[in-house]
Amino acid sequence: MSPLSEPRWLDPDEAAAWRGFVTASNLLNRRLERQLKEDSGLSHQQYEILVHLSAAPGGSLRMTELADNLVTSKSGLTYQVTQLERIGLVARRSCPSDIRGVIAELTDQGREALRQAAPGHVALVRELLIDVLSREQLAVLAEGLGAVSARLRLDEA
Amino acid sequence: MSPLSEPRWLDPDEAAAWRGFVTASNLLNRRLERQLKEDSGLSHQQYEILVHLSAAPGGSLRMTELADNLVTSKSGLTYQVTQLERIGLVARRSCPSDIRGVIAELTDQGREALRQAAPGHVALVRELLIDVLSREQLAVLAEGLGAVSARLRLDEA
């Protein structure tokens, strides 16, 4: 009778964890979005694109890789990269080993924009999340959510 | 020299926690969105509206209260409530004590839709988040993210 049996609802602790996760996530995104837009004219998504490119060797990544890292749709990335290209922070190059491939590359201007935007962003992340939690809480959070992410990456493939 | 000094960057543990949070959040939302849409034709946001209304006394809430609970913009809520009204899951009533006020109320059909959508949603939340974490991790997560949420609610006012 398992498949049709009563579902296992969340007990109070589980519900608290889930609700906390959703609420904190929404509030944080909202706040960071505002700060970035006001401070640098960038959306959180655009900022993340710059961060991932900056962290990649050569400051460049294939579109698909970038979309996977960012957890966004391919078409969404196409749009945002076009926007970033328009304002000169990112450039498109064609991939040498694959004619279909497109490589998004951080420009010098893009590096500069990131250098200028990062401190305020990091400070706010610290203020709203990192510094609110203890060292132990942070460690548990990193390990736990790392496992959750890994679990989610798995059944995508 | 404090305001202009080098910002305190995130150390490896802090960065892992932050990245885990962002990644898990994005992947989870993506997955839940797909499941809900396929299974019930509802977006995650619409589902959350039904949940919050269902949990409220009388199955009804003022628009502003609802928007605060959901962490969304007022205009965004107006749009979604209109959609839900169109398909008969929510009804609008005017508030007795305040002529400007609008009360969103769950209809019988809305309760039924929620009753039908909830098991699959909860099962997936359990599979992707709850059951991946230990009891201790869940407790830490609930407490930590509760604190983060409270912190964020504060400097909104």
Added chain:
DNA sequence: ACACCTTAGTTCGAATTTGAACAACAGGAG
């Protein structure tokens, strides 16, 4: 009663996101 500031909800336009459809190519099996 009056002016004044705040609040509630909607409307509007612009920006963004998504999935599906598409065209072009890659990488093998035969």
Added chain:
DNA sequence: CTCCTGTTGTTCAAATTCGAACTAAGGTGT
């Protein structure tokens, strides 16, 4: 080589989101 299947990135229409401007009403102090 040739067919076949899977991938890559873009385009497109539709849906959603947000903030600013707006209307209307509450609430306060004088």
